[in-house]
Ligand code: C2E
Ligand code: CA
């Protein structure tokens with residue numbers, strides 16, 4: 245049998261052997277094929293006739309490669325391609341053979357071609373075993389970090405991670421074992437730990453060692469996130485019994501972080517990263533943690549505030565602070581604004597700027613507001629008793645827009661007044677512009693009801709909302725409270741002064757009084773007094789203080 249020596253790339257080889265090929269074809273019966281077996285490399289030549297395995301031994305002609313190649317040669321010759329590459333794999337996953345065939349000809353008219361057939365089995369096997377070695381942790385025989393990535397990539401199609409979960413299991417204080425007992429003992433322990441974790445998993449879960457003392461589990465979630473929780477529980481249980489290491493009993497615990505495929509959008513690798521973030525949290529909290537998106541964390545934080553706030557209101561753990569409001573011309577305290585205070589179960593004072601919005605969103609503002617009105621009435625009644633008659637000041641209570649929408653404010657205020665035998669004239673109710681914007685007709689009714697009780701009505705944070713001046717005129721408002729943002733820094737800001745002047749003249753035109761908020765210096769107090777503002781409130785006079793301290797301030801005048 246004549247042989248053709250073909251060296252890749254084939255195209256060059258084709259032009260290098262035209263003579264040989266032609267003479268070779270002449271020598272062979274038509275249709276013809278030549279095969280040379282050397283170094284796992286085969287060469288064929290064929291005519292345009294239906295491919296038959298002429299001149300080949302029985303074994304070669306029955307070879308599946310040759311059988312498969314026949315029809316492909318026909319297709320190639322019928323096409324106008326000059327070169328085509330075909331790859332085949334035969335046999336099972338473990339014992340497979342890999343071939344690559346390159347079909348080539350010099351012109352599209354040529355009715356025969358050269359075929360170079362490469363047996364790449366051993367090449368690929370070497371590559372595979374190398375790859376396997378690189379993806380395997382030599383100590384435990386488990387996939388390592390790279391191997392884990394391969395598994396993620398193989399099992400999860402891009403963007404199809406829903407239904408998968410990753411657990412990251414981090415051993416607690418493992419470095420101590422290495423330090424106290426040596427690295428060999430540490431290795432031994434890791435092997436045992438890996439075996440126990442493996443035993444806690446379901447057959448289809450994939451375990452990998454993704455770090456020195458960190459394992460990863462890729463699992464499918466047939467029943468939802470609870471599957472992952474169950475596995476985490478079993479892993480913890482599997483590690484409860486101590487390990488025996490050369491006469492020592494060692495306890496090893498772990499922290500577990502879980503990431504769910506539903507939380508990621510792109511790369512399956514994000515599952516590992518997210519689970520690693522969760523495991524860092526688990527280390528701190530001491531319990532299994534799920535990875536959550538930032539939105540979820542915020543929602544949970546809000547929920548925690550809400551739960552605690554509800555308890556605080558129910559258990560009477562809220563209090564009121566009182567901040568004086570002074571007559572700007574005399575400096576005398578005419579009233580106190582009641583401001584809610586909350587110290588949570590961990591002794592941390594939470595700002596009303598944080599809990600009032602939560603209370604409004606959750607509806608807790610209704611019981612909170614009722615409590616504040618009740619507590620203000622109770623306090624003022626108590627001050628009167630201590631003063632042996634009318635103590636001479638009013639108390640201002642804040643009403644949120646949500647409260648006005650959801651509660652029967654008129655009845656609520658009246659009930660509180662009645663309980664403490666207080667006249668409405670001793671109270672100011674502070675409303676915000678947003679309350680008016682939301683439902684002007686309803687608010688008008690409520691305000692009239694409050695006026696009928698004799699209370700003073702103040703428009704809080706005036707200037708920050710979208711004041712509808714037409715409504716302002718129609719509503720029974722007594723006082724405009726100029727928002728702190730206009731007062732702060734006004735001495736150096738012509739625009740702010742202009743706005744304050746405008747508010748003051750508007751109030752005067754509508755027959756309303758004014759209170760400036762946020763007065764922190766005597767200069768501000770003097771300037772606002774000179775501009776004709778009626779009242780002032782701010783740190784210059786006093787910060788909000790507890791009830792007893794506030795009572796002590798009554799009668800004082802601050803310049
Ligand atoms: P607000 O009604 O405008 O109350 C005035 C806020 O300004 C208070 O903050 C007070 O401490 C602060 N403040 C007073 N003078 C000064 C000053 O000179 N400088 C500065 N930088 N700040 C000053 P606080 O007590 O933190 O209350 C914040 C907000 O929470 C209140 O703003 C009010 O909108 C709301 N809030 C407080 N208690 C209640 C309540 O019982 N019910 C309702 N609905 N809202 C409340
Ligand atoms: Ca207020």
Ligand code: CA
Nearest residue numbers: 704705725761
């Ligand atoms: Ca205000």
